[in-house]
Amino acid sequence: MGEIRLMKGNEALAEALIRVGCDGYFGYPITPQSEVIEYLSKEATNRTGMVVLQAESEVSSINMLYGAAGTGRRVVTTSSSPGISLMQEGISYIAGAELPCLVVNVMRGGPGLGTIQPSQSDYFQATKGGGHGDYHLIVLTPYNVQEMVDFVKLGFELSEKYRVPAMVLADGAMGQMMEKVELFDQIPRRTEFPEWATTGKPHDKERRIVTSLFIEPEVMEQVNLRLQAKYRQIEAEETRFQTMNLEDAEYVFTGFGLGSRIAMKAMELAREKGYKVGLIRPQTVYPFPYAIYRETAPKIKGILDIEMNSGQMVEDVRLAVGDKTRVEFYGRMGGMIADPESVLKHFEKVYLGVE
Amino acid sequence: MSNLVEVPVNPEVVQDQFVVYKKPKTLTDKPLHYCPGCAHGVVHKLLMEVVDEMDIQDKIIGVAPVGCSVFAYDYMNIDMQEAAHGRACAVGTAIKRMMPDKFVFTYQGDGDLAAIGIAETIHAANRGENMLVVFINNAVYGMTSGQMAPTTLPDMVTTTTPFGRDVKTMGYPLRMSELLAQLPATYYITRQSVHNAVSVRKAKKALRQALEYQKEGKGFCMVEFVGNCPSNWRMTPLESQKFVEEKMTQYYVVGDVKVPGGK
């Protein structure tokens, strides 16, 4: 068993970045995730020699990430919603150039400067593009501090396997709360780098170019077809989710990250009252676990989706179940957090007609 | 005791002869959220006093930054726009271009103006936009609780420079006033401070001067303030004034950097 510690989500994530053998961090402070760069500034360089660079902006951070990823190193940036918006151009270029790397979004309420309180309103941005072009990120949604750690490792592994950038989509609550975590042991930083990395032209081999520019449309289409083929493979093989109490469930609560924690509590409260409620919790939201919803739908009377936004993931849930079951939504916005009692009341109202 | 005047308790009957100090009408009644001893409050007041004295409350538009002064529009009783982090100079440029007969100023911290927004700052200056930039240089990111800024002094400890700012990997503190003074289109650039009474008086004159130049259509003016951030410097307000006096103003020398007609 690994070392157990009580840690804040942001700090646990930073510790995991060191332990995963990260070569570089590039970032710009923003609430509610500035603890990541602060923790790394204190710990990382002394321990592993990892480069930690405070950039002058998120635009710069993401382009530093592009350059560093192009050298085949394990590299990461972290930010929160407004900063992630600024990064969208760079993320699109990284996806186009097929560079593995990790981007962490500790979401806060928007739009605009918004609020620094937790939110989940960047789901569309994270899963449906965000930047321009036909691309996807592999998007992991931690629901506790342990997954803030585990998804750092998983994120890099998946990203490197497919050469598709990965995103950890967390929120202010995940970043700020403290829980018990088990940390994996230090992984040494790599000394060998992939074939495609621009590390200097080998005498006996072709040189490498990192680019997302393919000016001939015929070529650009081929690149797109290759990307799409990868996305189909990722959808087939890397979908991850968790279920609870589905065996006897008549209703299913669902949500991702913080929303799924609240859904889980609401499920407990519902069960105390004798309602047979289960839970589906996507861990990857791209690829989205459509199948589990599709399979469950005919067996239940309805789904209640809980998110801290106006209803974003719920579109994917509806896409999954079609008219096989009824889908209802409960959300709070702008940094307000749904409380489990209100979720339960909403459930009783819409599904059971209890006022 | 004989020279003591009895002051009436009921504020409604306070007579003019007893008033020794008034806040400008261009400041709202909202209590400032700034930490005790912070320069932001003083500069807000000076700026609004000048607006009051020039009687341009109805002719001036301000642009608030993202930083501790993000709520400047809560206190400055004038029309204002809130810009994205670093983009105040772009927003200000456009407001002025749409309404050249109005006064426009931006109010920005060092992270906002010299890090994320440095491109907008330099290009607005380089175009000689006829507006005023009020620049609060407190050498840290105050709002996000004390990370390194482009203006952090060498070896200064911040939350992202726990071992002190190492100029070899983190660069040297940017002297924005000197940098912008190089550009032919900038008109008046001055560095001030507000850490004692004398400097406060001078600072106010500089703000007035800059707005007078704007009235005459002279072009880009910037008044930099060597500020303080007692909270994130982990100092008492007094200690922070001393740090301004002894350390900050050594690196950021107070005085006019560029004045019309040379220097």
Next chain:
Amino acid sequence: MTEEAIFAGFGGQGILSMGMILAYAGMIENKEVCWMPSYGPEMRGGTANATTIVSDTLISSPIISNYDTVVALNQPSVDKFEEKIKPNGTIIYDASNILRPPTRKDINIYGVAGSEIAIKLKNIRVLNMIILGSFIAARKTVKPESVYEALKKVLPERYHHLLPVNQKAFEEGMALI
């Protein structure tokens, strides 16, 4: 056993660390724990609170609607959280700081003279430890020994000379119940 508690008061009263110490103590006893602070500019002198959950089983939501126990160090916190206590739940408040005490009949109410003890100990900063002592005496969520262990983790090493006064404060607080 699950304890869903909230610690609330003014920023600077050591609210966040009370909850954190409890969470650490729970972890030392191999329990599941979760600590969720309020964060943001309101921390500058305004109100602060930290939800702390200690449980023998997996913790679902870090955000909860109703609490087993509310610890309130100022009037706004009593006013805000009294109605959010579960029936048969508990409120512990600093009697020296509160003019309008809780009035509900279906909860356990402990008004403890925390600030008075703190003044007696000549250290107002240990108020949070006094109240935490009362909390543990009333709720027995964790053992006192675990709290002493936890203190060592939460207090940075350079403040370890303050461990005895904090422990003393904690014991005095226990004795108030």
